[in-house]
Amino acid sequence: MKKTILLLIMLMVGFVGGISSVNATSSSIGVSPSQISNNLLVPGAELDTTLTVSRASAVDEVTAKIESFGDGVTSWISFPQGNTVILAKGVQRVEMIVKIKVPTDAKIGKYVGNLRLTLVKEEKGQINIVPGVRVDVNLEVTDAKTESLTVQYVRITDSAFGAPYSLIVKINNTGNIATSPDTLVLTVFDIAEKQLRQLTYTFAEKVEPFQSKEFQVQMPDATPLPLGEYLGTVTIAKGSKTVFTERLTFRVVAALPSISVTSEAKAQKSSNVILAMIVGFVVLLVLGGVAVIFYVFFKRDGQKRTSDT
């Protein structure tokens, strides 16, 4: 009987210990993307890259540190959010920004380095394995001017009757000189795909190299569309070249709805509280069971000794 109880206790402890031993036996870490590469840098250029640090298990809070290595390039690299990343309990991924600033007197050529992200952890054992991830850095400083851009997306929102048609255009400058598209043409159709009108917007501002910018495009219409649904084709051109075209749908409404704060954040918070309560209850249950078993074991053991004497 005693052995049975002991076995139960061991299983219980082993179960509890087993949960925590997940962390003791292995740990994971990952970084995406695995490299920072750019061959269009000019002296004085600035480049921001977002790295996603992630892990498979989020049972415990972990801290990771990041360092840069490489001759001649480590001084170009900085971490605006600091060189440590905390993955809180329950959090599997966080983003961190790596900023590269090329000196104005940087020589033309290729520069190689790397970033190392390593977990800061304390384990009890002979050799602690410190897992980490390496991010390769391959940069090239050039004096060639390259103008290049991509359109990441175009969104159109519903418009109030008589108000300008409102679009959001995100432009990525993938070159090393400031640039922007030239024109945006919005062709409007009715639901039966009959063309109604065509409006043109001219970009005035430019996007800095290696940066992205959201343009708020307002397109007034001298003869406002009546209330209803419409189809639109957006064509963005740079010079004579079409760089982007997309088909959109939008509505002209009597009045735009007001923006209200949703209860989604509150619901998320409350769900987190509920989850914590459930976990706490389970832990208490386990501990209580162990305590009961111990009590029963020692009580019976004491009674037997008394009877023996």
Add this chain to the structure above:
Amino acid sequence: MQRGEARFLELGFFLLNCFAFSHIIVPMKRISWLLERLPALVLLFVVGAISYSVVADSVTTQVTVANTAPSITAGPIEDPTSDATTPTNVGNQVTFKATASDSNNDSYHLAICKTNAITPNGTSAPTCDGGSWCVSSATASTVEASCSYTALSGDAESEAWYAFVCDSVSGSTCSSSSQGTGASGSPFNVNHAPSFTVMSSTSADPGGTITFTATASDADIDTTSDTVLLVVCSAAGATSSGCTNPADQLCISTAVASNPTCDYVLPAVHQSGDTSYYSYVYDSHNMGATNNPFPAKTYSVNNVVSSVSTVVLNGAADISLTAGTTTNVIVTGSVTDANSCQNISTMQASLYRSGVGYSACDTVGELNYNYCYSLVSCTVVGGTCTGSTDASTDYTCTVSMQYHADPTDISTVYVAENWLGTILATDSGALTSTAEAVTAVEVSSLTAQSVDALVSYGNIGLGENTGATNSSISVTAVGNVGLDTDLSGVDMCPDYPTCAGDTIPVANQKYSTAAFTYSLGGTALSTIATEVELNVLKTTSDATPASKLLYWGIAIPAGIAPGTYTGANNITAVKGETVNW
């Protein structure tokens, strides 16, 4: 001249003739005598007349006064006028009016006969010999009389009538007939209902035209042939001017000789299927067909294919996955259906590497977490489908991408490719449409490892090494690339990390990708990170992630104090060469 006056003159002339004979003819020779006695003759005549009248008043006589027929003093007319221009519809009344006067001050009947013959009936209504349209009740002399006739479908378009007035008295007599004059005179005109036998309609797409056709005509041809027109309504209720509720009017035709048609242009957004309508036919005199509205009919709106647009993958940003688990990647899109957004049954998104293409990722059976996530269900973005007249709606689709999905950025196997998404819309009629994202995205390389937390060499004596016994740690690829590793370490010591006293130098540790005997193999660990070609394969299944063992050995220097020595080795995952994935 009265009777008594006539008798008086006859007597006077008789006496004068007698006197003239006795005194003129006989004594012809006595002309002068006659002239001398002329005044006396005259006086004699006058006295004789007076004497006679005194003698007449005082004589008892008897005479019968005869009945005379009344006579029309006004009319006869149709009121309102019933002529070829404004005929009387079948079922409506023609009203005849006239005024008559009777010298005997008798009442009279106004009789409207079908022929020019009538027989009086004393105090009863007269009888038209050839049939009557109507007969009025007895009406006082000089008072207007009227009677009405309800037009029947069997009546001819033009019906002659003859009006008589007959007194209502014993021994009644009738006037001669009158047919009135002008438009209100004979004949009266009857308008018959148009025939309406068949109703049909075409089908059309939303925004298209439905043509309604009625098999209808009107046989009336008096003066000009009657025309017919068609009124079509979405709800019951119409007149010849249109539907009772103008909002219900689908169309109204022009007036034509037969088989009228009218066109209804469907709204740009209209649900597919059959829709009821009510049809009415009227003739040119606003008379409806007897079977208005035509028994319930429906017109058909075709189911048309929808159109997917604005497919965006992960906000058009490159995808960074999560080590060892899935990452939710959002695909959004819009669908427009002229049969309304409610006509969409399902929306499904497929995410795939461009080299695979949608055609190889459009069935559930093609699912492969490395390069194809097929037919993931999407949900409507709340509030974007407002009803049956709303054509467009937005959808969001959540794709759970595995950590080992193929990367497409630099230094990867599929560097020339990228990732695309397609949304498939299926409507209630099983018509489908697709659209692919305009902007492709990259799945970034995720260098990630899961590695054992500890290396334990156990108890080793001073001056001894692990020999052929190795400790090993498992390095598992929990990203989407193959792995090599950078290794580095530090000295081990009892007071790690201070290491103020005895240490086991870092180089006393050796490692290898295969089991080794310490004195014969392995590579010494260094404080400087050294890349090792571990060549862990890229994981292709989360059920069996790829892993490799890293083997370790150690030599304990002689002359150090016994005890537990601790250190730390850096195992840094490095994206391996693609040839070794």
